[in-house]
Amino acid sequence: xxxxxxxxxxxxxxxxxxxxxxxxxxxxxxxxxxxxxxxxxxxxxxxxxxxxxxxxxxxxxxxxxxxxxxxxxxxxxxxxxxxxxxxxxxxxxxxxxxxxxxxxxxxxxxxxxxxxxxxxxxxxxxxxxxxxxxxxxxxxxxxxxxxxxxxxxxxxxxxxxxxxxxxxxxxxxxxxxxxxxxxxxx
Amino acid sequence: xxxxxxxxxxxxxxxxxxxxxxxxxxxxxxxxxxxxxxxxxxxxxxxxxxxxxxxxxxxxxxxxxxxxxxxxxxxxxxxxxxxxxxxxxxxxxxxxxxxxxxxxxxxxxxxxxxxxxxxxxxxxxxxxxxxxxxxxxxxxxxxxxxxxxxxxxxxxxxxxxxxxxxxxxxxxxxxxxxxxxxxxxxxxxxxxxxxxxxxxxxxxxxxxxxxxxxxxxxxxxxxxxxxxxxxxxxxxxxxxxxxxxxxxxxxxxxxxxxxxxxxxxxxxxxxxxxxxxxxxxxxxxxxxxxxxxxxxxxxxxxxxxxxxxxxxxxxxxxxxxxxxxxxxxxxxxxxxxxxxxxxxxxxxxxxxxxxxxxxxxxxxxxxxxxxxxxxxxxxxxxxxxxxxxxxxxxxxxxxxxxxxxxxxxxxxxxxxxxxxxxxxxxxxxxxxxxxxxxxxxxxxxxxxxxxxxxxxxxxxxxxxxxxxxxxxxxxxxxxxxxxxxxxxxxxxxxxxxxxxxxxxxxxxxxxxxxxxxxxxxxxxxxxxxxxxxxxxxxxxxxxxxxxxxxxxxxxxxxxxxxxxxxxxxxxxxxxxxxxxxxxxxxxxxxxxxxxxxxxxxxxxxxxxxxxxxxxxxxxxxxxxxxxxxxxxxxxxxxxxxxxxxxxxxxxxxxxxxxxxxxxxxxxxxxxxxxxxxx
Numbered sequence: 012x013x014x015x016x017x018x019x020x021x022x023x024x025x026x027x028x029x030x031x032x033x034x035x036x037x038x039x040x041x042x043x044x045x046x047x048x049x050x051x052x053x054x055x056x057x058x059x060x061x062x063x064x065x066x067x068x069x070x071x072x073x074x075x076x077x078x079x080x081x082x083x084x085x086x087x088x089x090x091x092x093x094x095x096x097x098x099x100x101x102x103x104x105x106x107x108x109x110x111x112x113x114x115x116x117x118x119x120x121x122x123x124x125x126x127x128x129x130x131x132x133x134x135x136x137x138x139x140x141x142x143x144x145x146x147x148x149x150x151x152x153x154x155x156x157x158x159x160x161x162x163x164x165x166x167x168x169x170x171x172x173x174x175x176x177x178x179x180x181x182x183x184x185x186x187x188x189x190x191x192x193x194x195x196x197x
Numbered sequence: 198x199x200x201x202x203x204x205x206x207x208x209x210x211x212x213x214x215x216x217x218x219x220x221x222x223x224x225x226x227x228x229x230x231x232x233x234x235x236x237x238x239x240x241x242x243x244x245x246x247x248x249x250x251x252x253x254x255x256x257x258x259x260x261x262x263x264x265x266x267x268x269x270x271x272x273x274x275x276x277x278x279x280x281x282x283x284x285x286x287x288x289x290x291x292x293x294x295x296x297x298x299x300x301x302x303x304x305x306x307x308x309x310x311x312x313x314x315x316x317x318x319x320x321x322x323x324x325x326x327x328x329x330x331x332x333x334x335x336x337x338x339x340x341x342x343x344x345x346x347x348x349x350x351x352x353x354x355x356x357x358x359x360x361x362x363x364x365x366x367x368x369x370x371x372x373x374x375x376x377x378x379x380x381x382x383x384x385x386x387x388x389x390x391x392x393x394x395x396x397x398x399x400x401x402x403x404x405x406x407x408x409x410x411x412x413x414x415x416x417x418x419x420x421x422x423x424x425x426x427x428x429x430x431x432x433x434x435x436x437x438x439x440x441x442x443x444x445x446x447x448x449x450x451x452x453x454x455x456x457x458x459x460x461x462x463x464x465x466x467x468x469x470x471x472x473x474x475x476x477x478x479x480x481x482x483x484x485x486x487x488x489x490x491x492x493x494x495x496x497x498x499x500x501x502x503x504x505x506x507x508x509x510x511x512x513x514x515x516x517x518x519x520x521x522x523x524x525x526x527x528x529x530x531x532x533x534x535x536x537x538x539x540x541x542x543x544x545x546x547x548x549x550x551x552x553x554x555x556x557x558x559x560x561x562x563x564x565x566x567x568x569x570x571x572x573x574x575x576x577x578x579x580x581x582x583x584x585x586x587x588x589x590x591x592x593x594x595x596x597x598x599x600x601x602x603x604x605x606x607x608x609x610x611x612x613x614x615x616x617x618x619x620x621x622x623x624x625x626x627x628x629x630x631x632x633x634x635x636x637x638x639x640x641x642x643x644x645x646x647x648x649x650x651x652x653x654x655x656x657x658x659x660x661x662x663x664x665x666x667x668x669x670x671x672x673x674x675x676x677x678x679x680x681x682x683x684x685x686x687x688x689x690x691x692x693x694x695x696x697x698x699x700x701x702x703x704x705x706x707x708x709x710x711x712x713x714x715x716x717x718x719x720x721x722x723x724x725x726x727x728x729x730x731x732x733x734x735x736x737x738x739x740x741x742x743x744x745x746x747x748x749x750x751x752x753x754x755x756x757x758x759x760x761x762x763x764x765x766x767x768x769x770x771x772x773x774x775x776x777x778x779x780x781x782x783x784x785x786x787x788x789x790x791x792x793x794x795x796x797x798x799x800x801x802x803x804x805x806x807x808x809x810x811x812x813x814x815x816x817x818x819x820x821x822x823x824x825x826x827x828x829x830x831x832x833x834x835x836x837x838x839x840x841x842x843x844x845x846x847x848x849x850x851x852x853x854x855x856x857x858x859x860x861x862x863x864x865x866x867x868x869x870x871x872x873x874x875x
Binding site for chain 1: 229233234235236239240249250251450489540544
């Protein structure tokens, strides 16, 4: 027995949707490509700020204050401006305290986000040496320049780079889960 | 409105789209961090090494369907396999809402594409029908051979074992909750379908929990071809109840966890005749222990149980609709996996471990007024040792792996008889190699090859005949496993931030292919022998455009040429591999529209395919296109509270296409649902 399609039945076209539908799809795609607002920079800042929050979960400090975990923001780039929204969010079973502006003693911060020009980091680095402060920045090459967590773009996405030696010197334990998704730099 | 006009309207929606509508990325940062995870931000995949890896360090092509996309994808038969229907290379062929997926991948039939639930094997035919999508965080479609890190599935039911030669699909469970959420959903649709579900997730200290219950009932509709064994004389009703719990406890750190997942599915109904009732129970259990116990070491232990209990009533159709017998199939499969990963050198990852599986299988038959009799009883077990090393040398990724697999089957009873062959064992060494070259940011070339094997089914080894004069399958204790090699070669190109284009070619070959030949017409006897080989070659082209608005456009095309060689049987020598279409094509878009409206439309084209290799008796299928659409409108949103209306329009052009085993798609159907979450 060989039952195939009934004889004489017209074979359906490869694309049974009417041509106006195909045309509208094509036009709409062109329209979208032309008129979509350029909001990539805003989204990029939000993704970096979200990374800061999630990264904290996967870092262990030798000791944490009981009342809150302090995130200090130095500088005023797009990411710095967003991080203030995280005030009060619970992380590591404590509320997140946001300090805008660099305190007189930056070692009281558990996390320090360094925004703005590279010169500021050069000044800060010696003051943090030997203290358990997780430093994060989106400055180019931040992790290569002694910072712990930096960002870099790849294939349209934001990726993390981590300096394990800087973390070790700060007596911070970086989770293997975090290292899985990051590029490590010397 | 005529389906074609509706299709025109849906395909015309892009012209109305603009980006100024609330989307995930428009949420304030505090809300954004609640709905994203480190894995999502990092775009990680786990299937290639069992640990999270960035795509640029993976030699295989792994397609990821994330939870937001899963929510948009149409699943007319409520089957998780349908989530992959619009991805390249996949032929998803769900026979009905009560039946399995009988698809194909990369030119090979359903036995050569395995499914995983969080890294442990599940049944690629059956389990996608019972599992609940609410439990799934993402789906990773791993293209190409994966037999070194993952064993086959030792199912004794249906057509036997399944192995990841052409690829594997990993349903990754949600394992961490940051924010409490509760959802209620209810809806109604064609064929008197009603569905309701309740889901809650939350966190108490270090414990993340998810609980879900779902009920669905339907009068359904005839889903067989006219005059076939699926002919109905009444409405083929069904009811399906599913409940799952997923618990994850962080022991001392967020990445040192113990997780438990348990789902129970109960499905009952009738196939449209008074004595064709069915009642199925499925239990799926996964346990996982994860411990990155040092910066460079990671230990994982996983154990699972899959219990299947299926009961069917049989009549004597077409001669009589009276009850003839009751059939019960029970199978329990317990997979376990212990994996140790060691990160070393600059960016190298060593993965080694052991996995095992234990299977109990039994079927009973009870004639009317009689006592149940055992028809089949068999057990199986397997042990595998595997090691894989992946290293990064600047822009090159190199991967190599080996597996030693031992498999043993015991057959106590086959077809009601004590078989002549009571046991069979096989040992195989498998290998896998892969490389990737990142030419520059966004452009990479990759190639992979790996071997696999498939054990013969119990009936092929032990036979089903009680004597040399009886009809049935003759035993063949010397039958060897089918051996296969999968290869692929591809280019992954992120042409811009928004546009990704992939091209992949594949070549899968099967040696010692098992073919079943007729030995005698009277009595009717067949015997399976290693007499053949099979080859499937083809290519896939994928394009995906995802502008920052949250909208997505995609298109893909797959072309396959397959051929079976069987010098013993001229009728099937040179035939195409069954269930593998020559052409598959998909196109679609998902848009954010003004007024908190989103629209997704998917077009799916299936080329010619056959249900058998025998050119004299095989039947031809395919050559049809289907359009499915989903419209979602947020009716109210206040903070984390949301009320959402969803309209599914499936098979818009009402194509009632034929499928193998006399199944037929019922054509156009619709479903409208309301979802409240807070």
